[in-house]
Amino acid sequence: MDIGLKFKSITQVMLAVMLSILSLSTLATPWDDKPPEEVVATLDKKFAEGKYSAKGADTCLMCHKKSATVMAIFDGVHGNPNIKDSPMADLQCEACHGPLGNHNKGGKEPMITFGQNSPVPAQKQNSVCMSCHNDDQRIAWKGNHHDNADIPCSSCHQVHVAKDPISDKANEVAICTQCHTQQKADMHKRSSHPLQWQQMVCSDCHNPHGSLNDASLKQMSVNENCYSCHAEKRGPKLWEHAPVTDNCANCHNPHGSVNESMLISKPPQLCQQCHASDGHSSNAYFGNQTNAFTSGNSCMNCHGQVHGSNHPSGKLLQR
Numbered sequence: 001m002d003i004g005l006k007f008k009s010i011t012q013v014m015l016a017v018m019l020s021i022l023s024l025s026t027l028a029t030p031w032d033d034k035p036p037e038e039v040v041a042t043l044d045k046k047f048a049e050g051k052y053s054a055k056g057a058d059t060c061l062m063c064h065k066k067s068a069t070v071m072a073i074f075d076g077v078h079g080n081p082n083i084k085d086s087p088m089a090d091l092q093c094e095a096c097h098g099p100l101g102n103h104n105k106g107g108k109e110p111m112i113t114f115g116q117n118s119p120v121p122a123q124k125q126n127s128v129c130m131s132c133h134n135d136d137q138r139i140a141w142k143g144n145h146h147d148n149a150d151i152p153c154s155s156c157h158q159v160h161v162a163k164d165p166i167s168d169k170a171n172e173v174a175i176c177t178q179c180h181t182q183q184k185a186d187m188h189k190r191s192s193h194p195l196q197w198q199q200m201v202c203s204d205c206h207n208p209h210g211s212l213n214d215a216s217l218k219q220m221s222v223n224e225n226c227y228s229c230h231a232e233k234r235g236p237k238l239w240e241h242a243p244v245t246d247n248c249a250n251c252h253n254p255h256g257s258v259n260e261s262m263l264i265s266k267p268p269q270l271c272q273q274c275h276a277s278d279g280h281s282s283n284a285y286f287g288n289q290t291n292a293f294t295s296g297n298s299c300m301n302c303h304g305q306v307h308g309s310n311h312p313s314g315k316l317l318q319r
């Protein structure tokens with residue numbers, strides 16, 4: 001056999017395979033070329049008409065059971081009819097994808113779809129989920145950062161699976177840092193909370209569904225957040241250091257830093273941001289000579305109790 005010809009035919013086969021993969025992944029639906037507003041208007045109309053199928057999931061599966069993704073819902077909570085209030089116990093597929101209407105008539109009408117590429121606006125998608133999940137965990141969902149940024153629930157959650165990957169702490173940080181690249185960079189710096197080994201997760205400190213506190217923290221303030229694990233830093237101290245009781249983030253970046261102890265900058269500069277005009281504190285460099293101000297623990301060589309002191313003569317945080 002002619003080697004050239006053989007190569008040619010392999011290339012052709014590969015091309016054919018590639019083309020078929022391409023056409024599979026861009027499988028056109030009849031409403032793909034319609035403007036999103038038109039698709040949404042049709043969905044609204046269908047929803048108002050409320051023509052649900054008589055046989056529920058069985059109807060859908062006549063056409064959709066070939067998809068492994070679709071079938072995987074039966075391995076999870078949402079596909080289990082024995083779980084109280086599960087979609088499968090009531091409207092089944094249509095509890096999430098909306099009433100069938102004329103969708104089965106040659107696939108003419110669209111269904112509600114989920115994810116960032118869906119023509120359905122995030123808030124509408126999310127209202128489907130919230131119709132069952134509007135509980136105290138998501139009391140602050142409306143108007144929180146993710147809601148305002150049009151993030152669908154399904155950018156973090158999957159339901160057509162046996163177990164939602166994000167519910168496993170080993171996966172959470174990777175999912176959050178797909179979007180939060182600054183925090184991803186920080187957690188790999190010289191000092192950080194043990195996020196890169198999954199010993200800690202973002203949701204130890206944040207409620208991803210929003211909270212009434214700054215930065216969607218679970219606790220009332222930055223300091224309350226820190227005290228929940230670093231209880232020994234909670235006062236009151238005999239001699240307090242004002243920036244500590246004010247906000248731990250005055251000196252620390254909770255996601256990590258190139259400096260030791262997640263400090264936002266290195267002493268003496270850290271201290272000099274505020275203590276610029278105080279005599280020796282702003283004048284820490286004596287020529288190029290190494291001295292108590294710059295070497296070792298810098299200012300903390302003498303002012304070691306930077307978080308406050310309980311010593312009767314610890315006014316200057318020295319003991």
Ligand code: HEC
Nearest residue numbers: 029053059060062063093094097100103104107111112113
């Ligand atoms: C008569 C066949 C048929 C029936 C019955 C049917 N569908 Fe479909 N469905 C299709 C076709 C065809 C498409 C468009 C091509 C595709 O994405 O598979 C589609 C698309 C979809 C999509 C959108 C997928 C996407 O990627 O955009 C969803 C969601 C969907 N169907 C859900 C359902 C649900 C839920 C039911 C039952 C209430 C149902 N379908 C019943 C044929 C059917």
Ligand code: HEC
Nearest residue numbers: 057060064069070078087092093096114154157158159160
């Ligand atoms: C709890 C809500 C919910 C229920 C119930 C549900 N789905 Fe879905 N469906 C989704 C979400 C969300 C997606 C987007 C992918 C994901 O997150 O898993 C999706 C995706 C799909 C897709 C597109 C999948 C693909 O291949 O890309 C089809 C088709 C579909 N669902 C059909 C069904 C059918 C049929 C049923 C019933 C057997 C059903 N769904 C039940 C929420 C639901």
Ligand code: HEC
Nearest residue numbers: 077083084085086087095096128129132153154157164167
């Ligand atoms: C018809 C009601 C209903 C709808 C609609 C619904 N869910 Fe659920 N969901 C449930 C029930 C019931 C459970 C199980 C609760 C339990 O075990 O306490 C559950 C559990 C969950 C869980 C935790 C369990 C797990 O690991 O899967 C997540 C996450 C979740 N749903 C997300 C969603 C998302 C995202 C949507 C929208 C795409 C959605 N749900 C729509 C009823 C619903």
Ligand code: HEC
Nearest residue numbers: 126129130133137141146151152153156166167172203208
């Ligand atoms: C930014 C990512 C993210 C988004 C967006 C998100 N979640 Fe979650 N969700 C999580 C994480 C992480 C957990 C597990 C940790 C926890 O319980 O806080 C979780 C847990 C859950 C649970 C199970 C435990 C519980 O809190 O009851 C449900 C149900 C749930 N989410 C529903 C939703 C719904 C509904 C939406 C959309 C309105 C949504 N989530 C949006 C990240 C997210």
Ligand code: HEC
Nearest residue numbers: 173176177180183193195201202204205215222225249254
């Ligand atoms: C030890 C607790 C803690 C952990 C773990 C944590 N954060 Fe934070 N995060 C905070 C605090 C405290 C703030 C507020 C900082 C401030 O006010 O300067 C914050 C602020 C934020 C902000 C707002 C922007 C900013 O930097 O001020 C984002 C976004 C954020 N965190 C995302 C994440 C993500 C994603 C993860 C997981 C990779 C994570 N956080 C892990 C405590 C934490």
Ligand code: HEC
Nearest residue numbers: 145146149151155175176178179202203206208214215216
């Ligand atoms: C699909 C992208 C995406 C994912 C995934 C995501 N976020 Fe966000 N997050 C955003 C956007 C966009 C904002 C709003 C803009 C901003 O403040 O950065 C935001 C805001 C936040 C804020 C509030 C910041 C502030 O300024 O107060 C926190 C905290 C946060 N996210 C934590 C998380 C956590 C924890 C996870 C994982 C459970 C997560 N995010 C997953 C996109 C995402």
Ligand code: HEC
Nearest residue numbers: 191192193204205222225226228229248252254260261262
């Ligand atoms: C959920 C528990 C938890 C919370 C909340 C928490 N931390 Fe931590 N923190 C830890 C753990 C665990 C370590 C690692 C201890 C170790 O490595 O031995 C740590 C270590 C540290 C370190 C030392 C890091 C180093 O490189 O030596 C600093 C500084 C710190 N945390 C500051 C904070 C601040 C500031 C806050 C509030 C914004 C905070 N932590 C909130 C658990 C927590």
Ligand code: HEC
Nearest residue numbers: 223226227230233243244247248250251252261300304306
């Ligand atoms: C004025 C700056 C400043 C503020 C504000 C501050 N720290 Fe620190 N922190 C430091 C410095 C400097 C270190 C380096 C180690 C040392 O000398 O104590 C440190 C170290 C730490 C450490 C690791 C070593 C240890 O002492 O356990 C933890 C944990 C910590 N800080 C928690 C906190 C918490 C919690 C708050 C808020 C209540 C806070 N810090 C506020 C400057 C500050």
Ligand code: HEC
Nearest residue numbers: 241242243250267270271273274299300303306315316317
């Ligand atoms: C965010 C600003 C800020 C930073 C950063 C800061 N301090 Fe302070 N510090 C203050 C304030 C405010 C006081 C209270 C001054 C007063 O009561 O007159 C204070 C008080 C002190 C005192 C007691 C002096 C007195 O007059 O009571 C010492 C010592 C001190 N700081 C050392 C340090 C050291 C060392 C660092 C670096 C690790 C540092 N400070 C970082 C704001 C800061």
Ligand code: HEC
Nearest residue numbers: 268271272275278279280281284292293298299301302316
């Ligand atoms: C060699 C020990 C030593 C070092 C290092 C040192 N201090 Fe001091 N500091 C003192 C002593 C002793 C006092 C009290 C006597 C005085 O007023 O000079 C003092 C007083 C202070 C005061 C109270 C106000 C004042 O000036 O009287 C502040 C604020 C202060 N130091 C900040 C700093 C900062 C910031 C650094 C690092 C740049 C630093 N100190 C480094 C020993 C030290």
